[in-house]
Amino acid sequence: MVKCTGKSVLKGIAVGRICLYRKKVADVSHAPAENVEKELERFDLAVGRAKEQLAALYENALKSVGEEEAMIFDVHSMMLEDEGYLEDIRALIQDGRNAQAAVHETGQQYSRMFAEMDDEYMKARSADVLDISGRVIDILTGAGEMSIQSQTPVILLADDLTPSETISMDKSKILAFVTVHGSASSHTAILARSMNLPSLVNTQTELLEEYHGKMAVVDGFHGELLIDPPQDILDAMILKRDQWTAEREGLRGLIGADNVTRDGRRVNVYCNIGNAQDADSVLAADGGGIGLFRSEFLFLGRDSCPSEEEQFESYKKVLEKMQGKKVIIRTLDIGADKKADYLDLEPEENPALGYRAIRICMDRPELFCTQLRAIYRASAFGTAAIMFPMIISLEEIREIKRIVEGVKKELADKQVPMGEVELGIMIETPAAALISDELAGEVDFFSIGTNDLTQYTLAADRQNQKLEKICDTHHKAVLKLIGMTVENGHKKGIWVGICGELAADLSLTRTFVDMGVDELSVSPAYVLELRKTIREL
Numbered sequence: 201m202v203k204c205t206g207k208s209v210l211k212g213i214a215v216g217r218i219c220l221y222r223k224k225v226a227d228v229s230h231a232p233a234e235n236v237e238k239e240l241e242r243f244d245l246a247v248g249r250a251k252e253q254l255a256a257l258y259e260n261a262l263k264s265v266g267e268e269e270a271m272i273f274d275v276h277s278m279m280l281e282d283e284g285y286l287e288d289i290r291a292l293i294q295d296g297r298n299a300q301a302a303v304h305e306t307g308q309q310y311s312r313m314f315a316e317m318d319d320e321y322m323k324a325r326s327a328d329v330l331d332i333s334g335r336v337i338d339i340l341t342g343a344g345e346m347s348i349q350s351q352t353p354v355i356l357l358a359d360d361l362t363p364s365e366t367i368s369m370d371k372s373k374i375l376a377f378v379t380v381h382g383s384a385s386s387h388t389a390i391l392a393r394s395m396n397l398p399s400l401v402n403t404q405t406e407l408l409e410e411y412h413g414k415m416a417v418v419d420g421f422h423g424e425l426l427i428d429p430p431q432d433i434l435d436a437m438i439l440k441r442d443q444w445t446a447e448r449e450g451l452r453g454l455i456g457a458d459n460v461t462r463d464g465r466r467v468n469v470y471c472n473i474g475n476a477q478d479a480d481s482v483l484a485a486d487g488g489g490i491g492l493f494r495s496e497f498l499f500l501g502r503d504s505c506p507s508e509e510e511q512f513e514s515y516k517k518v519l520e521k522m523q524g525k526k527v528i529i530r531t532l533d534i535g536a537d538k539k540a541d542y543l544d545l546e547p548e549e550n551p552a553l554g555y556r557a558i559r560i561c562m563d564r565p566e567l568f569c570t571q572l573r574a575i576y577r578a579s580a581f582g583t584a585a586i587m588f589p590m591i592i593s594l595e596e597i598r599e600i601k602r603i604v605e606g607v608k609k610e611l612a613d614k615q616v617p618m619g620e621v622e623l624g625i626m627i628e629t630p631a632a633a634l635i636s637d638e639l640a641g642e643v644d645f646f647s648i649g650t651n652d653l654t655q656y657t658l659a660a661d662r663q664n665q666k667l668e669k670i671c672d673t674h675h676k677a678v679l680k681l682i683g684m685t686v687e688n689g690h691k692k693g694i695w696v697g698i699c700g701e702l703a704a705d706l707s708l709t710r711t712f713v714d715m716g717v718d719e720l721s722v723s724p725a726y727v728l729e730l731r732k733t734i735r736e737l
C-alpha cells in the first residue's frame with residue numbers, strides 16, 4: 201500500500217479505482233506528411249471522433265447545466281461540418297503538411313478572419329474555431345485532457361485542475377478529486393465541496409502510470425490517499441464510509457427545524473452555489489436561501505460570454521426553484537484563478553491583486569449592464585438580491601448604484617416587470633472592512649468573503665500551497681475585521697452575513713453568533729451540521 205498525505209477539502213470517505221488525469225501538450229510539428237492518402241484518412245477519422253466527443257459533451261452539459269449552456273457544443277459540431285474549413289485543411293494536407301499542422305494553420309487563419317469582422321457574434325466565433333481546431337489536433341496527436349473512460353465512478357488523480365476543468369467534468373463519474381497542487385481555498389476546492397466530493401489538494405504523491413486503475417481510498421477526515429490498500433484496511437474504510445453516510449442521514453431529522461440557539465438567537469443558514477442545477481442540492485439540504493450565487497461560473501468552461509438571455513434563464517431558474525426564498529446573485533467575479541480566454545485579459549504579475557471582478561465590470565459597461573439587465577428581468581420570478589465583489593471604496597458603490605439605476609430605468613421604460621432587489625456588497629478587502637462604517641450607509645447588506653479577506657489581510661495568496669501553513673483563517677486580524685464589519689453594519693441597521701468558506705467552520709460558529717452575524721452561507725453539504733451546531737449553542 202502507498203499512503204500519501206494531502207490537505208482535505210471536505211470530510212468523508214471515497215473508495216474506488218484511480219483514474220489518472222494527465223494533460224499532454226500537443227506537438228504541432230511541421231514534419232511533412234509521408235503518405236498523403238493516409239494523412240487525409242487520419243484527418244477524417246479525427247473529425248469523426250471530435251464530433252462524437254462533442255455529442256457526448258452536449259448530452260452531459262444538457263443534464264448538468266441545461267440546454268442554453270449545452271448549445272455551444274452543438275455549434276462546435278456544426279462548425280466541424282463547414283465545407284470551406286474542411287476543404288482548406290485537406291488542401292494543405294495535399295500540399296504536403298501533416299494533418300495536425302494543416303489543422304493548426306487553417307484554425308489560426310479562420311480565427312484571424314473572424315476576429316477582424318465587425319459583427320460581434322462573428323467576432324466571438326474566433327475563439328470557437330480555435331477550440332474546435334485544438335480538439336481535432338489533440339485527437340490527432342493523442343494530447344489533451346484524458347477523458348474518464350470508466351463506466352463506474354472513479355477517484356480522479358491529477359496534477360492540478362482549473363475551475364473550468366472541474367466544472368466541465370461529469371460529476372456522476374467522480375467519487376473524489378486528488379490533486380498534487382492546489383490549495384484548500386482555491387475555487388477548484390470550493391467546487392469539489394459544492395459537488396459534495398471528499399477531496400484532497402496539495403497531495404504528496406506522484407502521478408505514476410501504474411496507479412491508473414488501482415483500488416484506493418480517499419480519507420477526507422485525515423487528509424490521506426491510500427493506494428492499493430490490503431483487504432482489511434479496505435473493509436475498515438468501507439465500514440467507516442457507511443457509518444459516515446448513516447450519520448449524515450441521521451442529520452436529515454433536522455430538516456424543517458429552525459436555526460435557533462438554545463437562548464433564542466436566530467441565524468439564517470443559506471447556501472453557496474455556482475449554477476442553476478445546484479439549487480436542487482440547496483432544497484434537498486433545506487437551505488434557507490442562497491447567500492452566494494457565484495455567477496462567474498456561468499462564464500467559465502466556454503468560448504464566449506453567456507448572452508443576456510442565457511443569463512436570464514439561469515437566474516430565473518434558480519429564483520423559481522427557490523420559491524420566494526432569497527437568492528443573492530454576485531456579479532461577475534472573473535480574473536485571478538477564474539479565467540475566460542474570450543475576455544482577452546492580459547496575463548498579470550499579481551493576478552490576485554490585479555484586474556478582476558468589479559474592476560473589470562466597471563470598465564466594460566456592456567458586460568456589466570447585460571448581467572444587471574438579466575438579473576433585474578429575472579427578479580420578477582422570486583426574491584433576488586445582488587452583491588458586488590472586491591469593493592474598496594465609497595466611490596465604487598456610488599458609481600455602481602448609478603449604473604444600476606440606469607439599467608432599472610431602461611427596463612421600467614419598456615415596462616419589464618421587476619421585483620424588489622436588495623443591493624449589497626462583499627466585504628473581502630481589508631479596505632472595505634476598515635471603512636465599513638461609511639459603506640454601511642450605502643447598501644442593504646454586507647456579506648463577508650473570508651477567503652479573500654484572509655488572503656489580503658495576511659498578504660498570503662490563497663492559491664499558493666506553500667502558504668497554507670501561514671494562511672491562518674483564525675488569525676486575530678481576520679476575526680477582528682469580521683467583528684468590526686458586523687458592528688458597523690448593525691449600527692446602520694443593515695444585516696451582515698458570511699459567505700466565505702469560514703462560515704462552515706464549526707469551531708467558529710459560537711464566535712460568529714457572539715459577534716451577531718445574521719447569516720452564514722455554506723456549501724449545501726454543511727447546512728444540517730451547521731444547524732445542529734447552532735441549535736446546541
Ligand code: PEP
Nearest residue numbers: 628649650651652699700
Ligand atoms: C470569498 O472571497 O470569501 C468569496 C466568498 O468569494 P470567492 O471565494 O469566490 O472569491
Ligand code: MG
Nearest residue numbers: 628649651652
Ligand atoms: Mg472573493
